[in-house]
Amino acid sequence: MTTGRLRVVAVADADSFVKWAAALLDSVPQADSRIVLVRTPLTVSAAQEESALDGTRFGAGDVTRLPHGALAGWLTRERPDVVVIAGRGPFARLVMREIDRVHPRPVVVTGLPGISIPAQRGAVTYRRESDLFLVHSHREERAFRDLARRLDADLRIGLASLPFAAPRPRPAGGTDLVFAAQALVPLTSADRREVAAVLRDAALAHPDRRVVVKLRSRAGENETHVDRESYEGLLADRPANLVFSYQPMRAALASAEGLVTVSSTAAVEAIALGVPVIALDTFGVSKENLNTVFRGSGLFGDAAAVIARRFRHPAPGWLTQNYFHDPADATWWDDVEDLVTQRRLGLLSAREQPVRRGGALRVAWERRIVLGGEDRSLSGIVALAVGMPLRAAILVRRRLRGNRGAHSWADAASDITVTPALRQEPLLRRRPVGVDG
Template identity: 35%
Template sequence: MSTPEPPSVPAEAVPTEAAPAPPVPAEPAASSAVPPATEDGIIRIVSVSDSESYLKWATQLLSSLPNVEAHVCLIDNPILPTEEQIRHAVAGTAWAGRKIPIVTRADLAETIADHRADIVLGAATGPIVAQLFLTAHLLDLRPALVSGLPGMGLPASGKGMNYRRLMDAFIAHSHAEVAAYTEASELAQVPCEVFLARLPMLRSTGIPQPADTPADAPAEIPRESASPDSAQVPRTLVFAPQAKVPESAADRESILAALAEFAHRHHDSTAIIKLRSRPGEFETHHEQHSYFELLETLRNRGVPGADRIELGYGPLDEFLIPGSALVTVSSTAALEAFDRGIPTLLVSDFGFDRTLLNEAFADSGATGTLAEVAAGSIGFPSPEWLAANYFHVADGGLRRHLGLLATRARANQLPNRRSAVWKQKRLLIRAELRTMAPTPVIRAYRKIRTGR
């Protein structure tokens, strides 16, 4: 994949769809300082992403906030998403159909200044955020620095907090995550606030119910008491892979074998692997033992049903439709399926723990075996679990917190944390390599990773 050349002049700020007032045009900055913002209540945010998943999170988050004038860009790096990945990531947001500018590390200070940012959103992997926040700290009047993760964030990582050491605030998506990241920040000695927000892709206003259940119907029968034949076989069974887990090829093949058996047993139904990247494209996390290749292996072996498994690409929304069901091991896709009332199964065969990134689902009531996947017996989480995990009421608190941070930034009341930079020197070397590598080096790196 060739690397697009960054624009010589940053694109104009894009107002979010939720903003009730017209955006205030950004005037060119005369220096690296951030000029005072207007008094109309609008927050100016510059968001920097490096991959498809972070871009999706950033554009959905910013589109959900009122009175925000946001400039979203990608930074040139080895995991830069393709045009197709970008299009899928911004679908349904204020940036749909718009060109996302690509900047280099050298462009960061100018981009922040030109858009007079009150807040810089580090919507990227740790090394990129470390470099971005260091650049922002060197401005005469620095903006507030905010970061977060593009999906479920448990278990909380001390390493991730170290990369974000210079931040003022971290966005978490459940009460459990707030507690975990507050503890992680204290252990890592990263002085920041932890804000609670709803994952922006979740649209329900109350506790989600199965899509075919009327609002006044009794609660879902607990999965443990349901017989294998009590659930309706889905017309479309969608598997949402996670790049990091399960790790072994054997475990991944066992999932594909269950999907193949489902397809073989249920000729009126379709099994789909919903992939986030095509061969040669990149995701936030590198994936070994790709399902694309493993599926070919099963087909070559003549495994019954393997030839009926389809590959799907595009926004997940297009797959979460009535009559479908979702299967995953650990993925934010499960939360999106819950949100839409889609039957969902978290595979229990490999267990639930920190290494599998799925321990939050252990008592959800939506767990099941690969044998149940093959049978098409897919359940739904309990209302109690949903209320306690990620489906809290969105009360506008994040916007209020960001407004206060913006006010403090304009008044030059944010703490100076440059003394903490020395703790990041080793981490920043990696960030420098990822953001400053010349284009030929990046292209060579990509060729090595793709084998082309």
């Protein structure tokens, strides 16, 4: 095992990943930790950063903002023992490519910022060269081991406790119905309008109590996933007791009677505080709705339950397998210390990014799609021009092939997806004009 305090740097960009990284490192007080935000179109604004750091020991002074091109040099000067990469798959791969240039080489840890059932193919494919991949429940541990085996990925998996799931006391007597809005679900405009109608009806049914729509970004800010139709627009005409909130989820839950969500990790935060939950099943229970994790929890409820505020507490048996395991089971930091010791002794070889099909053009493509307008290289422009039609052809082939069969998105009985992502995010995201940070 290592001796002394390890130097840890989290490298992140988008809101949910910054929140996860800060809370994860806050759970390791014996480490000297910093956060680096790499400039991409998804990088948090100053307001989003403040919200993401809320409740942790980190403040603005613990955060460094860098352009992508300065990252390898900064890491070489700072000489961290460990780098935690907190970002979507393409971002993680891009950062790992920069770490290949860093000497001495740190141990590389990756992970996902919340509920990760179903375990998705891309989560493993993009992070398979990391030294340690973090999961947050025994169920996720089983799912990702199974997925890595099926993808022939040599992935070391470490069990952490979801940092938002630490039990905490809260003031009694909350009266708010808090709705955790999500960009990915429900997906269609019709379904999102139906959710808006349910929230409006819930507010009208109890005019003396608030319905709080908890949003993660203001107009002009980006978040991890594209919100194609915001609830601000859908609820422009609303009762006075139906309000929007941009405060941290922890603060919103402090005055909550109960939480409503389709599949947000906010449900785990609420459970940790003793706040009852309704996992809205109006649109079904499926991998597509990202809510199969709640099977057996006793939390599912329909629109009528939301309007009547019939919130539920989870079944005890569900808790131990889903994010509320014994803290002693979470040995990820022991794994990190062991990996650092091996690296210092020369026993841990570097897991460098391999040369993939497409060579330098592919590297330029992957850099461009992560950095967007932050990448002004000629190679990035050329790669985008060449890659766009190729990508279109690949997506057509995927649609024709479908997502059917065992362990696909259509297979609701399994916790993994060996088939490609069900939804495609916009290839390029623009950095909002006038957003600070």
